Amino acid sequence: MSNSLTIALIQTHLSWENPTENRRLLNDKINAITTSVDLIILPEMFTSGFTMNASEVAETMDGETISWLKIKAKEKQTAIVGSLVISENDIFYNRLVFVEPSGNIIKYDKRHTFTLAGEHKVYTAGTEKVIVDYKGWKICPLICYDLRFPVWARNVENYDLLLYVANWPKVRVSAWNALLKARAIENMSYCVGVNRVGLDGNKYEYSGHSAAYDVLGHRIDTIVENQETTEIVILEKEHIKKYREKLNFLNDKDRFNLEA
Template sequence: MRRKVALAQLDIQLGNPAENYQKAKQAIEEAANHHADIVVLPEMWNIGYALDQLAELADENGQKTQQFFSELALKNQINIVGGSVAVRNGQSFFNTTYVYDQNGNLISSYEKVHLFGLMNEDQYLEAGQKENHFKLAGIPSASFICYDLRFPEWIRTVARYGTDILYFPAEWPSKRIEQWKIMLRSRAIENQAFVVAVNRVGTDLENSFNGHSLVIDPLGQVIHDAGEVEQVSYAEIDLAQLAQVRGPIPVFKDRRPSLYH
């Protein structure tokens, strides 16, 4: 089984949801026109890290984003891993992922579990409390958000269900991009899964971002690197490779969780 994945490496405009929704719409439509099965967006693409403007700009209960994805997924017959957006629920704010199938159905949502102090997330956002695993385009999958990448125990906790693709939307700064590449390859190898990671490009008030959205196979080999420019780029994933990797080295079967603390 093969699937074509589109990586929407966007230049997010800080505090400008109108422009960012338009960018996301164009990226999704472009991916559909290139016959992608799945399109993936970056982290916090609706407003960027305008955390001090959450009260004015966050999506109330995620309603705008959910309608946006549902309509575009159905119209374009494409599956969407919606990066993440700033969402307001009551008096609390979350960094939230929505996943939609090609029929416009919400099949999963996830609130970022690990909040990144260097970008002040812990001062403005509430941390999520649940795992996120789902089947998309017929593939057992899981999604995480940016800083979650640094917690392999969390990735393994979710991946133990038999996950074939791990998705990582992010706003990962340029100065730590080599760590991004190394850790993504490691997560692919140790979980014997494909990794699809979509980072942004551009700048905000305090950080610069240089993309390098990646698709990585279960052996840790980079199938695709989107480079450092704003673009929608593509990679094909061959799921048959999973059996070839997992057969000789059954990592999950050989685990001894009773010893892990």
């Protein structure tokens, strides 16, 4: 168990529908991290960009990218998290994988597929919320559009870190900024969002705005928008404990049952 968690947020451009090039790009960025970190966070669909051409980029859980992630996690002795297109039984998923240094993998399939882009027509939505127990930290990993749905993210598990990986376009980035901060405040947890930068193959622009918020909604990073960067942030258990005990807001949360 660790009282602190050191995380690396990789805000990067992505090569459109090119897993080989994206693995090369991210391999260099991961290798460039010289600080000892516990967790490296990559964007949503980090092998391809946010594409609806699933058949062109889909891999399996035994594919090249998963094998590469296992190798990098072991080499760097850190967990690595991000999402990619996975095919299982002729069904496509926008799947987040949390790869531990041991090679153990926890997976989460995106619950809220982005209907505006037709994601629901290509990818099957997940049905299970996942809590990762890593180094004594309880982490709730979610994907992009999930950010707009606070009930799904509600902290009923007493998690410590709410984590979003995303391809969130510049045109709606004000919502991204507001909702990340809100999720931190309402759940009294750290909230971290990692977004990409650059243009995708559909000419959508992404401006980053990756960020880390503490339980009071204060930013604890120095990430600059529109730039490729790797930011190291340290999260502290004592910060969570102090303000949860002092304010007790989670004790007053509404009780509810979530329907499928």
